[in-house]
Amino acid sequence: MSALIERKTGDRQSIAIETTDAARFAASKRRLTAAQRRWLTDCGFDAAPGTFALLADEGGKLVRVLVGVDAGDALGSLGGLPRVLPEATYHLAEEGVLKDTLQIALGWALGAYEFTRYRKARRAPARLAIAAAELDVLAPLVEATAQVRDLVNTPTEDMGPKHLADAVKRLGKTHKAKVREWVGDELLDANFPTIHAVGRASHRAPRLIELNWGKSSDPKLAVIGKGVCFDTGGLDLKPADGMRWMKKDMGGAAHAIALAGLIMQAKLPVRLTLLIPAVENAVSGAAMRPGEVITTRAGITVEVDNTDAEGRLVLCDALTYASEQNPDLIVDFATLTGAARIALGPDLPALFSNQDDVAERVLAAGRAVNDPLWRLPLWRPYRKMLESYLADMANSGASRHAGAITAALYLERFVPETTPWLHLDTYAWNDADRPGRPRGGEALGLRAFFAFLQQRYG
Template sequence: MSLPPGFTDATTDALPLHIVSPEGLAQWRAAQSPAHGQWLDAQAFDASAGSVALLSADDGSIAGAVIGVADRADAYCYAHAPFALPAGTVWKPAEELNAEDASNLQLGWGLGSYRFARYRKPRRAPAELAAAASQEVRDVITACLRVRDWVTTPTEDMGPQQLEDAARELADSHGATLEVIAGDALLEQNFPTIHAVGRASHRAPRLIALRWGKPGHPHLALVGKGVCFDTGGLDMKAADGMRNMKKDMGGAAHALALAGLVMAQTLPVRLTLLVAAVENAVGPDSFRPGDVITTRKGITVEVDNTDAEGRLVLCDALAYACEQNPDTIIDFATLTGAARVALGPDLPALFANDDALARQWLEAGEATRDPVWRMPLWRPYLRYLDSSIADIANAGSRMAGAVTAALYLERFISEGQKWAHLDVYAWNDKDRPGRPAGGEALALRSAWTMLKQRYER
């Protein structure tokens, strides 16, 4: 089994790493040598979250270190350590940890050791943790880092074809089947909105469908918005708004990574993964404001704004998912700026038409410290999507933007079908310990925990 970044099997030279919370500091200090206590006092070490202090041996070498953590259940409480401790050092917990704390330490260490390295070598290597991480912890780290890599990669190297390549690699690794419908074949097989959004690009739009699992297992459908770059179309974004639109395939990255995790951990489900992969470009064949598109479901949509394209590519994919009568559909999308205004970058907006499904995800988010926040499917706001010439418009008001986007998607969900939609930012604007600037997996760990609880029974 390959090791995630920041891990080593070598334990011979591993230094002791003390993990201390503020409320446990006094008791831990009482067991240390007077010299170490004086040294910690000199550094004003208070075991606050994100704090680190090295301990010195008599000969001046490193004797160990202590890190402060506020919440042992939060993997990110440990994520500062790999780059706060000296490069080239190897560490192991000084005190015995219970299984949950050990897993959280390992997960945080793996997340905190990450640096995007495709185009530039990292300035330094992380300190390493000598730990036999479980296969599940390794698979979760891999899934999270895949999201970061895919979302951070510029569109030139992460277009619709590269999303297909990523899906194909997952399929080949886990014995899944892959079907791709691309270009004008989308029209022939009735995916008109995916085609309309992506047809102006020199890179063909496509629907990527991965299938895996045994026929007798519950059917889980994961759907991802794969807008590999979003200019806004003819309703073009300003430069500031377009700058990071390589990340507009963040929903697809989450769906792909979660599918990989489901398969790697052999969750007893029959999995269908659908990714609508397009580039919303500007060209002679761009779709236009005022156009009316007849969707796969037969609902006519007036294009109010070409920058509300994510819901257009998703609506055909969701309709197709519903045709297969899955137990549950979950879609991931970097869908609205309104969700970020309401909840900020770290808290994805969850919409669900099934209370039990929403509750399971909320509880998993609390347990894993990988939260979601449920938002209402307030159906009276469908009035903001009224069209005078079609069944519905794809936009139309600045009011309740995240809610109206989710309501638009719900129009394409079959009656009685259990469905959840996650409006996720998928991005860190600034470097923080364990969270480097760039792509980020949000609510991926809690989604996995929820699915385990839902299907491992």
């Protein structure tokens, strides 16, 4: 939270940031001195979104920053400033055109993030002073987002299945939750065959990590995250450009861990189970082979049509295990398909649900907190694309059509029709630096789901 500080001593000790736009730029200039107005003219500042101008007093001291913004984008308005403004403390001027200080401050904090595990920070970010009450609301969201980013950004050498387990154990210790795990062949003994099949080729043992928290009298909530710590594609090997960033294939697990932390920190009245199937999809003599048939925990036989469709395999046993506990709701996060990215691009996660009313509430929550999702259909006629000639179903099919939908349809087979279920196919990544969105790991859908759960259970 180094980018946000509680405002205690008024505005005089910090520098004002005034948001403006083309329509209200003239009014902004009227509040300035003649010298400051000439400076703006000489600089060519016209309040275009994404631009800013530094204004000094007669003594040359920085006293104000004018920032051009899009009035409809409070979250992204100041996200690019913490790393470019002079290192100082700033506050939002009351005259600004943007009034949603929570969204503005959130965007600022997200833009101040830098991953520093392997190199020092380039510089300290500028700080934004906000009221204590606003800081209390924002701090958990900022910290959870940073946790997702840190987990996803960490290379596989330092973020394998055991490291994910360690992250869950730290979370459990913080919130006095119970954590257990099944490792290696223990997965077979406990009837988690698909998790074992995907991870058995790696020198680092696959595992299923479980965290339990909350009162037994509260509604049961299951949160599941795909934890494929690296995905080579298996024997259906990915090409080099497709494999380059596969350290991020545990992005679903990162979201699930962060969401569980938010739930417990907020003390939502739920009986929480967090499940992280953690594996590496590697290549060795023990690797699962195309054409093998696996009998899942649910008793459904699955033909491995493609070893690169491994995420749905590790998730299906976790979904079955969660369903056995008769939950009030199941939520799963996964960096599951490239097809979702082709359909919706990198910024818009694909939402699937077996219940319309639940899906609509999540979408509405996402709109309210500026964390948008887009629902895709569970178009059941496409189940035929997953047909197998010798097993109950295949994990993928010959057609590349509707890849995100068929992946979700595969998962749906392992959830009872009467159990509300939400599946988010998220990218968990920024391909390039943007204001508030630094390149690398990203939380996409996290705030939307937390807002939804607060409404449902809070």
